[in-house]
Amino acid sequence: MSLLKAEGLSLGYDSQAIIEDLSFTVNAGDYLCVVGENGSGKTTLIKTLLRLTKPLAGSISYGDGLLANEIGYLPQQTVVQRDFPASVKEIVYSGLQGRCGLRPRYTREEKELARENMERMGVTDFADKCYRELSGGQQQRVLLARALCAAEKILLLDEPVSGLDPVVTADMYSLIEKLNREGITIIMVSHDVIAAVRYASHILYIGNTVFFGTKEEFRKSDQGRRFLLLEEQMHG
Amino acid sequence: MDKLIEYLQFPFVRYALIVGVLIALCSSLLGVTLVLKRFSFIGDGLSHVAFGAIAIAGILRVESSMVVVLPVTVISAILLLRQGQNAKIKGDAAIAMISVGALAVGYLLMNIFSTSSNLTGDVCSTLFGSFSILTLSKTEVVLCIVLSVLVLAIFMFFYNKIFAVTFDEAFSRSAGVDAGAYNLLIAVIIAVIIVLAMNLVGSLLISALVIFPALSAMRLFKSFKSVTVCSGVLASLCAFLGMVISILAGTPVGSTIVGVQILVFFVCMLLGRT
Numbered sequence: 448m449s450l451l452k453a454e455g456l457s458l459g460y461d462s463q464a465i466i467e468d469l470s471f472t473v474n475a476g477d478y479l480c481v482v483g484e485n486g487s488g489k490t491t492l493i494k495t496l497l498r499l500t501k502p503l504a505g506s507i508s509y510g511d512g513l514l515a516n517e518i519g520y521l522p523q524q525t526v527v528q529r530d531f532p533a534s535v536k537e538i539v540y541s542g543l544q545g546r547c548g549l550r551p552r553y554t555r556e557e558k559e560l561a562r563e564n565m566e567r568m569g570v571t572d573f574a575d576k577c578y579r580e581l582s583g584g585q586q587q588r589v590l591l592a593r594a595l596c597a598a599e600k601i602l603l604l605d606e607p608v609s610g611l612d613p614v615v616t617a618d619m620y621s622l623i624e625k626l627n628r629e630g631i632t633i634i635m636v637s638h639d640v641i642a643a644v645r646y647a648s649h650i651l652y653i654g655n656t657v658f659f660g661t662k663e664e665f666r667k668s669d670q671g672r673r674f675l676l677l678e679e680q681m682h683g
Numbered sequence: 684m685d686k687l688i689e690y691l692q693f694p695f696v697r698y699a700l701i702v703g704v705l706i707a708l709c710s711s712l713l714g715v716t717l718v719l720k721r722f723s724f725i726g727d728g729l730s731h732v733a734f735g736a737i738a739i740a741g742i743l744r745v746e747s748s749m750v751v752v753l754p755v756t757v758i759s760a761i762l763l764l765r766q767g768q769n770a771k772i773k774g775d776a777a778i779a780m781i782s783v784g785a786l787a788v789g790y791l792l793m794n795i796f797s798t799s800s801n802l803t804g805d806v807c808s809t810l811f812g813s814f815s816i817l818t819l820s821k822t823e824v825v826l827c828i829v830l831s832v833l834v835l836a837i838f839m840f841f842y843n844k845i846f847a848v849t850f851d852e853a854f855s856r857s858a859g860v861d862a863g864a865y866n867l868l869i870a871v872i873i874a875v876i877i878v879l880a881m882n883l884v885g886s887l888l889i890s891a892l893v894i895f896p897a898l899s900a901m902r903l904f905k906s907f908k909s910v911t912v913c914s915g916v917l918a919s920l921c922a923f924l925g926m927v928i929s930i931l932a933g934t935p936v937g938s939t940i941v942g943v944q945i946l947v948f949f950v951c952m953l954l955g956r957t
């Protein structure tokens with residue numbers, strides 16, 4: 448059974464559809480890359496998958512007993528966070544919230560899990576540092592550690608590499624790839640089609656037309672050929 | 684100094700000091716959340732609503748104005764929060780409308796129905812607090828203490844949740860936290876705090892009580908916990924100092940406390956630079 452199955456989804460705000468009739472499935476262990484131009488509705492799709500916004504039509508079914516609080520989420524960064532006084536530890540711990548219910552304090556096991564995830568993302572060294580004083584790449588890794596605390600099964604990443612330099616971007620991609628190999632299903636929004644084709648197992652393209660398939664199929668599709676050609680021209 | 688000790692002999696002065704410090708402490712705790720969630724304007728709007736409610740309480744001649752003011756302010760807080768989340772209607776414009784509206788209607792009502800010979804004095808003390816902290820009735824003192832302790836307890840119990848929802852609401856929701864419920868909780872606590880703080884500093888100066896300690900603490904500290912603790916400590920100290928000064932120098936309580944807070948803010952700003 449698939450982990451996540453979207454059927455005939457229409458997405459938008461105030462009954463204004465941005466994307467119509469979108470269908471795709473995600474199986475456990477998949478690495479799905481969502482690509483498309485600015486404003487094509489990628490973030491909206493992620494939010495709908497997280498049940499933060501309601502789809503205008505269609506349905507999403509969550510298989511394998513996947514619960515809402517078993518999904519980890521890395522948001523596209525907002526401005527408000529930037530001047531927030533919060534230490535790295537506090538932020539990573541906040542990823543445990545979904546497990547707590549009404550319980551006010553974290554248990555020892557939960558703290559241990561947070562510590563492991565900080566270790567995994569290589570942010571243990573600045574656990575007590577202020578989040579806003581970290582570099583963009585370090586911040587993303589902190590948010591990834593938080594997302595991992597929230598969920599072990601599936602991660603939804605909204606442009607995890609935006610604003611990062613090429614070296615840090617490559618680091619981030621290999622970190623995500625490592626998580627995927629450890630068995631975590633990945634759904635990632637990205638503008639970087641080259642990287643998408645390189646790392647992902649499946650591609651979902653949204654724009655004027657919609658494409659969903661494996662990356663091999665994407666390479667052969669019209670959208671894929673057009674995009675890859677464009678990228679090649681840009682990078683020489 | 685002798686004068687202070689002499690004053691402290693009076694139980695009502697001691698009550699006032701205790702109540703004042705508790706109120707300031709409560710107000711400061713949510714300050715960080717309000718500033719960061721861009722909610723501070725809601726606090727401001729609510730304080731004006733509370734002013735209007737006081738005018739109505741005056742007309743109804745209820746014994747303790749809090750009985751009217753508390754529910755009215757809590758309900759307004761919930762409504763304002765709903766408005767703020769509705770992207771269609773300009774949230775801040777709606778709040779500005781409600782807040783000046785409440786101010787104007789409140790003053791109008793006071794003027795029409797007032798039996799007091801000193802209307803200007805009444806209005807002034809509602810707006811700026813004057814010495815009302817020393818004239819609290821026993822019921823009000825008890826109510827203030829109970830509410831403050833309640834606010835403190837709720838804040839400590841939900842501390843981790845309030846942090847999570849303040850830092851990143853979308854993430855909290857995605858992890859299955861009922862962010863809407865916590866926003867509601869925050870709004871209700873703000874309303875309670877505003878009604879409490881009204882007794883101390885009057886409705887125009889409440890925002891200062893909420894915002895200054897948080898802003899001062901944010902200059903000095905970098906984690907949410909340390910900022911929260913620091914703003915609590917600063918608020919209590921400023922309130923105590925402000926009240927003592929106002930008793931000794933005969934200045935209005937509210938503005939003296941806010942004056943001390945402004946001073947502390949500048950000190951923190953200088954310290955934070957280095």
Ligand SMILES: Nc1ncnc2c1ncn2[C@@H]1O[C@H](COP(=O)(O)OP(=O)(O)OP(=O)(O)O)[C@@H](O)[C@H]1O
Binds near residue numbers: 483486491492523770
């Ligand atoms: N809360 C909202 N209310 C109404 N319209 C919105 C809202 N959020 C986004 N939109 C609109 O929906 C469209 C899709 O937005 P979305 O954020 O999903 O795009 P995106 O693909 O993530 O873009 P980007 O690559 O820039 O992140 C845009 O036209 C945007 O203006």
Ligand SMILES: [Mg+2]
Binds near residue numbers: 489
């Ligand atoms: Mg986006």
